[in-house]
Amino acid sequence: MYHSIFTMFETLESIFWMYGGIPILLGLGGYLSCKSKWFQIFQLSRVFSIFKEFLFEKPHGEQRGVSPIYAFFASVGGCIGIGNVIGVCTAVQVGGPGAVFWIWVAGLLGMLVKYGEIYLGVKFRIKDKEDSYFGGPIIFLQKVPGGFVLAPIVMVLMCFYGAEVYMFKIVTHSISFGWGIPLPLVVGLLLLLILGIGQGGVRLVGRLSSIIIPIFIVCFSFMSLWIFLLNYDKMPAMLASIFIHAFTPHAAVGAFTGVGVVMVMVHGIRRACYVADIGVGYASTIHAETHEAIPQKQAALGIVDVILGTFIISTLSLFLILLTETWHQGISEDFVVAVSLARYFPYVDKVWPLFIFLLGYSSLLAFFVSGRRSAMLLLPKYGSLLYLIFAAVLYSLFAFFATFGQCIAVMSIISTLLLIINLYGLFCLKDEVEFNLKNK
Numbered sequence: 369m370y371h372s373i374f375t376m377f378e379t380l381e382s383i384f385w386m387y388g389g390i391p392i393l394l395g396l397g398g399y400l401s402c403k404s405k406w407f408q409i410f411q412l413s414r415v416f417s418i419f420k421e422f423l424f425e426k427p428h429g430e431q432r433g434v435s436p437i438y439a440f441f442a443s444v445g446g447c448i449g450i451g452n453v454i455g456v457c458t459a460v461q462v463g464g465p466g467a468v469f470w471i472w473v474a475g476l477l478g479m480l481v482k483y484g485e486i487y488l489g490v491k492f493r494i495k496d497k498e499d500s501y502f503g504g505p506i507i508f509l510q511k512v513p514g515g516f517v518l519a520p521i522v523m524v525l526m527c528f529y530g531a532e533v534y535m536f537k538i539v540t541h542s543i544s545f546g547w548g549i550p551l552p553l554v555v556g557l558l559l560l561l562i563l564g565i566g567q568g569g570v571r572l573v574g575r576l577s578s579i580i581i582p583i584f585i586v587c588f589s590f591m592s593l594w595i596f597l598l599n600y601d602k603m604p605a606m607l608a609s610i611f612i613h614a615f616t617p618h619a620a621v622g623a624f625t626g627v628g629v630v631m632v633m634v635h636g637i638r639r640a641c642y643v644a645d646i647g648v649g650y651a652s653t654i655h656a657e658t659h660e661a662i663p664q665k666q667a668a669l670g671i672v673d674v675i676l677g678t679f680i681i682s683t684l685s686l687f688l689i690l691l692t693e694t695w696h697q698g699i700s701e702d703f704v705v706a707v708s709l710a711r712y713f714p715y716v717d718k719v720w721p722l723f724i725f726l727l728g729y730s731s732l733l734a735f736f737v738s739g740r741r742s743a744m745l746l747l748p749k750y751g752s753l754l755y756l757i758f759a760a761v762l763y764s765l766f767a768f769f770a771t772f773g774q775c776i777a778v779m780s781i782i783s784t785l786l787l788i789i790n791l792y793g794l795f796c797l798k799d800e801v802e803f804n805l806k807n808k
Contacts, residue, residue, distance in 0.1 A: 380781055381638075381777050381780045381781050381784065382631075382634060384781065384784040384785070384788075385634050385637070385638045385780075385784060386630070386634055388784065388788050389637070389638060389641065389647075389784045389787050389788065390633065390634065390637050390638070392787070392788060392791050393474065393477065393478065393481065393637065393641065393646070393647060393787065393791065394473075394474075394477060394637075396481060396791050396794065396795055396798075397474075397476075397477025397478055397479075397480060397481050398477055399798070400477075400480040400481065400483075400484060400798070400801075401476075401477060401480055403798075403803075404480060404803040407480065407483075407803045408476065408479040408480055408483070408671055411803070411805055412671070414668075414805045415668045415671050415672060415805070416672070418665050418668045418669070418805065419440075419668070419669060419672050422435075422436040422437045422440070422660075422665075422669070423437055425437065431659040432495065432499050432500060432501070432659060433499075433500050433501055433657050433658050433659035433660075434500065434574060434657050434658060434659065435574070435658070435659065436658045436659070436660040436665070436666055436669065437574075437578070438574025438575060438578065439574060439654055439655050439657055439658040439666070439669075440574075440655070440669045440672070440673070441573075441574045441575075441577040441578040441581060442573045442574035442577055442654050442734050442737070443645075443650070443651045443654040443655055443669075443670075443673060443734065444577060444581055444673050444676065444677070445573060445574075445576070445577030445580070445581060445730040445731055445733065445734040446532075446645060446650060446651075446654075446731050446734035446735050446738070447643060447644055447645050447651075447673060447677040447731075448581055448584070448585070448676060448677045448681055448727075449535075449581075449584070449727035449728060449730060449731040450535045450538050450539070450724065450727055450728045450731055451535070451642065451643035451644075451677075451731070452643050452677050452678075452681040452682045452685060453588070453681065453685050453705050453727065454538055454685075454701055454702050454704075454705065454724075455534065455535075455538075455639065455642065455643050455701075455776065456471065456639055456640075456643045456682045456685055456686060457685060457686065457689055457695070457701055457704050457705060458635075458639060458701050458776065459471060459635045459636050459639035459640075459686075460686055460689060460690065460695045461689075461695055461696070461701065461704070462635050463631060463632045463634070463635030463636055464613050464632060465606070465609040465610045465613050465690055465695075466609075466610060466611075466612070466613030466614035466615070466616075466629075466632040466636070467614075467632050467633075467635045467636035467639070468610045468614075468636065468683070468686050468690075469610050469611060469614035469636065470614060470632065470633045470635075470636025470637050470640070471636045471637070471639065471640040471678065471682060471686070472640075472678070472679070472683075473636075473637070474636065474637040474640035474641060474644075474646065474678075475640055475644060475646075475674050475678035475679055475682075478640065478641065478644060478646035478647070478674060478678075479670070479671045479674045479675075481646055481647050481791065481794065482644070482645070482646050482647075482651060482670040482671070482673065482674055483667045483668070483670045483671055483801075483803075484667070484794045484798070484801045485504075485505070485647070485649060485651060485652040485670070485790060485794060486651055486652050486655045486656075486663075486666060486667040486669070486670045487663045487664065487666075487667040487800075487801050487802070488505075488508040488652065488663075488793070488794065488797055488800065488801065489503040489504045489505070489507070489508065489652030489653065489655055489656040490503060490655060490656055490658065490660070490663040490666050490667065491508075491663045491800065492507050492508040492511060493507060493656040494507060500657050501656050501657050501658075502656065502741065502745055503652065503653060503655075503656020503657070504526075504649050504650075504652040504653030504654075504656050505519075505522050505649040505652060505653075505786075505789070505790045505793055506519055506522055506523050506526065506649075506653070506742060506745055507519075507656075508652075508793055508797060509522060509789070509790075509793045511793075511796075511797060512792070512793050512796035512797060513796065515793070518789050518792075518793070520746070521789065522649065522742075522786065522789055522790070523742045523743075523745060523746040524742075524746070525782055525785055525786050525789075526649065526650070526653070526738060526739055526742035526786070527739050527742050527743050527746070527755065527758065528739075528762070528782050529648065529650065529735065529738070529739060529779070529782050529783065529786060530650075530735050530736055530737075530738045530739010530740060530742065530743075530755075530759070531735070531736070531739055531758065531759040531762040531763060532731065532732055532735040532736075532779065533762060533763060533766035533767075533770070533775050533778065533779065534766075534772070534775040534776045534778075534779045535728050535731050535732055535735070536558070536728075536732060536763045536766065536767055537766055537767055537770065537772060537775045538702050538724065538728060538772070539558060539724055539725055539728035539729070539732070540554045540555050540558060540767050541702060541767075541772075542702050542703075542720065542721045542724040542725075542728075543721045543724070543725060545721075546717070546718075546720060546721035547721050551767070551768070555763070555764060555767050555768070558729075558732075558763075559760055559763060559764070561729065562729075562732050562733060562736055562759075562763075563736075563756050563759065563760060565733060573730070573733045573734050573737050576730055576733065577730045577733075577734065580726055580727070580730050581730065584726070584727060585676065585680070585681065588681065588684065589680070589684060591709060591712075591713060592684040592685075592687070592688055593684075594712065595688060595691065595692070595708070595709070595712050596687065596691065598712065599691045599692075602691055603691070606687065606690050606691055609690070610690075613632065614629075614632060614633075614636075615629060616629065617629055638780060638784070640678060640682075641783065641787060642776075642779070642780055642783055643677065643678070643682060644673070644674050644677050644678045644682075646674070646787075647786070647787035647790055647791050647794075648783045648786045648787055648790065649786055649790045650734075650735065650738050651670060651673065652790075653738050653741060653742070654734070654737070654738060655667070655669065655670070663802070664802055664803070664804065664805055665805070668805060685705055688705055688708040688709070689704050689705060689708050691708075692707075692708040692711060694707050694708045700772075701772060702724070702772070703720070706720040736759060739755060739759065740752060740755045740756075740759075743755035743758075766778075
């Protein structure tokens with residue numbers, strides 16, 4: 369009974385993406401790209417100028433909301449980390465090398481979807497009682513036909529999405545298995561850290577992520593590039609495989625059972641949306657708490673987010689497992705990148721659990737804060753307390769009783785439902801979104 373339910377979830381996930389998520393994402397992303405004259409490419413220099421401006425911005429005293437750069441790092445904290453190093457690898461382990469191409473396609477078109485979400489989140493946000501703002505799809509969906517029904521549904525779905533059971537499972541399993549610590553002890557300690565620190569909100573999560581994320585990007589990039597340098601002769605064949613198998617079936621090899629073209633696209637695009645939070649609404653909710661008043665400027669940071677998460681970190685991870693050929697050796701997804709790195713750097717297997725903990729903790733905090741905010745809007749009086757209990761129960765159940773595949777299937781179904789609803793809202797409000805960054 370238990371396993372039958374999760375098998376049904378996994379089947380529903382594929383159906384949702386094939387007939388709902390992918391057509392909507394590619395259609396709306398393509399439309400926004402054409403409407404904006406490929407804003408994500410031709411205004412990229414201005415986007416990075418805005419990022420630099422926020423990065424070196426000096427505090428202006430007491431202001432409602434958080435610093436734009438803290439909102440950015442709080443959002444990035446949920447995307448860069450376990451999703452880009454571990455979660456994204458499942459796309460290749462199941463879909464083959466061609467999935468990398470579709471991850472790039474989803475990232476390119478999804479940039480403007482994420483931009484649009486954040487733009488609407490900032491534009492239609494409302495003030496809260498904590499000297500900040502409530503925003504995101506929960507608010508802007510109220511402006512579209514049927515929004516009075518859809519907004520509460522999104523609130524509930526965001527509560528589930530905020531308790532990121534897949535990442536929690538990865539962190540607890542990696543520490544328990546890697547260091548031989550009993551799983552109940554690891555689960556208990558991580559719960560205390562998430563539920564306790566998570567009360568600090570976006571500002572605290574943003575500060576924490578602004579320290580962890582840059583260090584991770586530099587270290588992981590250096591290690592990956594060193595391995596690429598040592599394997600430069602294999603790069604042309606790897607790149608050719610990515611483009612060839614994006615449009616042709618891939619035969620079975622090792623533990624890889626083979627896959628058709630359609631499923632390559634499905635695995636690539638759905639994993640890209642999951643790890644980069646494209647269309648899900650989490651980033652819109654977080655960025656809405658910024659003190660920046662111009663929606664275009666804050667939304668531009670969403671493009672930087674996708675570039676860092678998808679085109680840099682995810683690509684490095686995927687290239688690692690393709691070059692070292694660990695992708696088809698049946699290695700558990702939470703250790704496949706570690707095995708690739710360990711072939712060139714000693715003691716990686718010993719420090720990997722710590723590495724996963726730091727990245728996973730920042731991500732779990734970011735998602736938890738988003739879910740907690742949704743619960744507070746759904747039930748203003750008791751939402752915060754009830755969400756602590758709800759998250760603790762959900763984390764524990766999936767940590768002890770679900771597999772990795774079941775965890776990511778549940779999270780993917782929730783993210784797909786959020787994507788379909790949120791993209792409906794974005795489509796209805798597409799004329800509200802402005803792309804002009806000049807003189808902003």
